Amino acid sequence: xxxxxxxxxxxxxxxxxxxxxxxxxxxxxxxxxxxxxxxxxxxxxxxxxxxxxxxxxxxxxxxxxxxxxxxxxxxxxxxxxxxxxxxxxxxxxxxxxxxxxxxxxxxxxxxxxxxxxxxxxxxxxxxxxxxxxxxxxxxxxxxxxxxxxxxxxxxxxxxxxxxxxxxxxxxxxxxxxxxxxxxxxxxxxxxxxxxxxxxxxxxxxxxxxxxxxxxxxxxxxxxxxxxxxxxxxxxxxxxxxxxxxxxxxxxxxxxxxxxxxxxxxxxxxxxxxxxxxxxxxxxxxxxxxxxx
Numbered sequence: 371x372x373x374x375x376x377x378x379x380x381x382x383x384x385x386x387x388x389x390x391x392x393x394x395x396x397x398x399x400x401x402x403x404x405x406x407x408x409x410x411x412x413x414x415x416x417x418x419x420x421x422x423x424x425x426x427x428x429x430x431x432x433x434x435x436x437x438x439x440x441x442x443x444x445x446x447x448x449x450x451x452x453x454x455x456x457x458x459x460x461x462x463x464x465x466x467x468x469x470x471x472x473x474x475x476x477x478x479x480x481x482x483x484x485x486x487x488x489x490x491x492x493x494x495x496x497x498x499x500x501x502x503x504x505x506x507x508x509x510x511x512x513x514x515x516x517x518x519x520x521x522x523x524x525x526x527x528x529x530x531x532x533x534x535x536x537x538x539x540x541x542x543x544x545x546x547x548x549x550x551x552x553x554x555x556x557x558x559x560x561x562x563x564x565x566x567x568x569x570x571x572x573x574x575x576x577x578x579x580x581x582x583x584x585x586x587x588x589x590x591x592x593x594x595x596x597x598x599x600x601x602x603x604x605x606x607x608x609x610x611x612x613x614x615x616x617x618x619x620x621x622x623x624x625x626x627x628x629x630x631x632x633x634x635x636x637x638x639x640x641x642x643x644x645x646x647x648x649x650x651x652x653x654x655x656x657x658x659x660x661x662x
Contacts, residue, residue, distance in 0.1 A: 371399045371475060373448030373531075377440040378407045378458045380414050386460060387421045393468040399475075401468070402426035404448050409434035438539035438549050441524075445534050451477075453534055457525035461572035463487060470569045471528050481562055482528040483518075484569035485511065496575040498582075498643045503573060505645060514566035519558045520604055524550035526571040533562050540600065547588025548595065548605065555602035578639050582651075589652050593659035611656055624661040627654030 492500035595601035
């Protein structure tokens with residue numbers, strides 16, 4: 371009835387796996403755990419070898435195939451009608467996490483997103499990621515249900531397998547960033563119902579430096595999508611860029627970015643965590659990438 375699908379990349383999956391095994395043991399419906407290692411370093415594959423024989427399916431890629439393709443591979447190797455996708459570095463915060471998702475299984479072709487939360491124990495150099503997560507991702511369930519497709523993230527959702535087969539993740543997207551927005555946009559275009567519940571997973575915090583690098587990679591990835599006319603049109607960054615472009619200011623923004631971005635980066639890196647600075651940083655990068 372339920373296939374739990376988790377892509378793994380350079381992370382110790384054991385704590386999450388054993389928590390799922392514990393919760394699975396309290397339920398009576400058929401549940402399988404499908405894991406796929408996406409070309410992790412040996413230091414991690416050797417650690418996770420401990421649970422390889424315990425998982426219902428454990429796949430190992432010879433090389434990294436990307437965030438989109440690995441999720442499609444997981445679906446291809448899952449046997450049940452409903453798929454629960456989780457990120458490998460997530461932390462389960464509720465003893466009823468699995469049962470709350472099982473309660474959503476009703477035979478309908480739909481998507482259910484559980485949400486995300488963050489630990490309050492952020493270190494000084496994780497404040498930027500914490501603030502962004504708190505203000506932009508940890509939305510109340512009422513708000514998320516009023517904006518279902520715009521607030522979807524791909525690290526914690528239930529989907530009927532027939533729906534997944536209709537949309538799938540776009541395998542031309544290999545790099546990190548906005549693949550969940552593209553997937554959500556495909557769901558919207560196909561008229562797939564999306565529901566939000568209060569069943570979050572705790573997302574891992576990363577350093578300011580790492581987060582800024584992720585932002586740069588994601589923005590570059592988004593520019594690639596736009597240039598290839600394959601992008602989610604509900605992305606705020608694209609909407610702002612189009613407005614700037616309509617006033618013939620996109621090139622100016624790209625040129626100015628070379629002067630101001632080092633300063634903005636330094637402020638964000640040194641813990642001046644104002645999200646408007648992050649927005650300006652991402653917009654100027656996007657203008658630059660669109661020009662190149």
